[in-house]
Amino acid sequence: MKAVVYKKEGIFTLEEREKPKLQEATDAIVKITLASICSSDIHIKKGAVPKAVPGIIVGHEMVGIVESIGEKVTSVQPGERVAVNVETFCGECFFCKRGFVNNCTDEQGGWALGCRIDGGQTEYVRVPFADQGLTKIPDTVTDRQALFTGDLLSTGYWAAQMTPVTSQDTIAVIGAGPTGLCVMMCLRLYHPARIIAIDKDKTRLEFAKKHGYADLVLDAKSKETETVIKSLTENRGADIVMEVAGGTDTFEMAWKLARPSGTVCVIAMYEENQILPLPQMYGKNLTFITGGVDACKCDEILNDIEKGDLNPEPLITHEYPLEKIMEAYELFEKKQDGVIKVAIRP
Ligand SMILES: [Zn+2]
Ligand SMILES: [Zn+2]
Numbered sequence: 024m025k026a027v028v029y030k031k032e033g034i035f036t037l038e039e040r041e042k043p044k045l046q047e048a049t050d051a052i053v054k055i056t057l058a059s060i061c062s063s064d065i066h067i068k069k070g071a072v073p074k075a076v077p078g079i080i081v082g083h084e085m086v087g088i089v090e091s092i093g094e095k096v097t098s099v100q101p102g103e104r105v106a107v108n109v110e111t112f113c114g115e116c117f118f119c120k121r122g123f124v125n126n127c128t129d130e131q132g133g134w135a136l137g138c139r140i141d142g143g144q145t146e147y148v149r150v151p152f153a154d155q156g157l158t159k160i161p162d163t164v165t166d167r168q169a170l171f172t173g174d175l176l177s178t179g180y181w182a183a184q185m186t187p188v189t190s191q192d193t194i195a196v197i198g199a200g201p202t203g204l205c206v207m208m209c210l211r212l213y214h215p216a217r218i219i220a221i222d223k224d225k226t227r228l229e230f231a232k233k234h235g236y237a238d239l240v241l242d243a244k245s246k247e248t249e250t251v252i253k254s255l256t257e258n259r260g261a262d263i264v265m266e267v268a269g270g271t272d273t274f275e276m277a278w279k280l281a282r283p284s285g286t287v288c289v290i291a292m293y294e295e296n297q298i299l300p301l302p303q304m305y306g307k308n309l310t311f312i313t314g315g316v317d318a319c320k321c322d323e324i325l326n327d328i329e330k331g332d333l334n335p336e337p338l339i340t341h342e343y344p345l346e347k348i349m350e351a352y353e354l355f356e357k358k359q360d361g362v363i364k365v366a367i368r369p
Contacts, residue, residue: 025345025369026080026145027352032070037349040080043141043149048095051153053107057166058085058143058367059339060348060355061174062200067138071294075138082144082367083109083137084174086166089157090147098154105157106172106325107143107150110318111135114155124155124319144348146369158321161329168328170366171205171335177318178290179205184320185312186263186288188213195219195252195261195280197243198268198291199227199236201338201364206265206290207236208333215263217255221248221276222268226361234337243268243276252280261285269293281309289313338364345369 026040043052061084067075089103099105111134112119112127119127127133131151136142141149150156160169183206188194192215196203199222207218220237222228228240239255241248252261260282266273269291275298277287287309327333340363343351351365 024146026141027082027348029067029075029077029079029081031077033068035068035081035349035352037346040145042147045091045093046149047151048093049152049154050093051096051099051150051157052090053085053087053105053148053150053157054090055085055087055143055146055148055369056104057087057170058082058369059170060144060351060365060367064137064144065356072138074134076140079137079139080141080143080145080148081137082142083134084171085143085148086160086169086172087148092153096153099157099159104160104166106160106169106321107136107148108156108158108318108321109134109136109174109177110156110316111151112155112319113152119155122319123317125315125317144345144367146345155319158325161325164325164328165336167339167366168334168336169325171338171364172321172324172328173318175201175205175338175364176209176324176333176335177321178202178316179207179209180320180324181316181318182206182265182288182290183209183213185314186210186265186286188215188263190214191216192262193217193219193252193256194263194265195221196237196265196267197221197273197277197280198266199224199231199240200267202290203265203267204231204236204338204363205335206267207231208335210265211236212327212332219252219261224358227363230361230363243273249280256282259283263288266291271295274298278304278307278309281307284308286310286312339366340364342366342368
């Protein structure tokens with residue numbers, strides 16, 4: 024089968040690989056029907072993910088059909104359509120039992136697929152702990168609608184769930200890329216008064232507005248961003264700020280845009296340390312929430328897609344066959360042609 028392989032820093036190649044086999048009784052083999060390229064794949068390519076193992080097949084966001092299961096797998100059967108979870112987790116340790124699956128203590132726990140073990144930019148993938156890692160897709164939900172369930176949407180869903188949103192809140196979301204858009208989409212489930220998208224990329228802002236993910240969009244480079252938010256909140260500032268951008272100055276922007284006694288939720292992954300200037304913040308009484316996704320709500324997400332409460336399909340702006348995935352990488356990396364997300368069809 025054809026597969027995208029991380030050779031070494033800076034190099035991904037499309038090459039021929041053996042079809043995977045079941046290794047553990049808790050494994051499943053999934054025939055991939057649709058996969059995506061994620062910005063984390065680009066981080067791996069750049070050598071910015073120290074855990075990534077050279078020689079592995081990349082890709083960690085995909086849907087498919089169960090081909091075979093190990094003898095201990097009970098939640099899915101061969102032939103069923105499934106969404107694959109980005110995180111591998113045992114379901115039994117202290118953290119898993121409390122839903123904190125990102126910190127699963129099993130050796131294979133955490134982000135393994137397409138990072139430490141073979142992932143999904145190929146035709147078949149072996150999924151460890153399949154009972155936790157696979158979720159059945161309802162019949163009325165298409166592959167394109169379900170594609171982001173295990174990674175991007177899980178992130179948005181988790182971020183919205185851990186943030187104390189009320190119907191009176193003005194929420195500023197810094198970063199209108201794919202993750203930011205999913206965060207906005209999931210915040211809507213809690214009916215905040217207003218979602219404001221902030222980004223320096225005009226195309227992304229237009230996209231967020233056009234598809235109704237944001238009510239208002241503001242240019243991150245404009246000096247008026249803070250003034251506009253204040254004017255909308257009787258000079259208080261945003262009730263909640265979601266920092267999804269991870270830029271050099273976006274953490275500072277986040278806490279500055281928040282009103283006193285507001286909440287700053289940091290979902291972004293930074294490449295450098297950030298400064299938390301406690302003397303300057305003293306008396307502002309902010310609450311900070313931080314973390315990496317605990318991706319264990321795929322069933323709820325698929326339910327919301329089925330009901331029409333989540334609509335992630337517009338995020339797929341381009342689709343390529345697996346044979347042409349290197350062209351898709353080029354487009355995605357260079358952010359050409361208004362690309363938000365690329366779907367790959369094996
Ligand atoms: Zn990802
Ligand atoms: Zn665990």
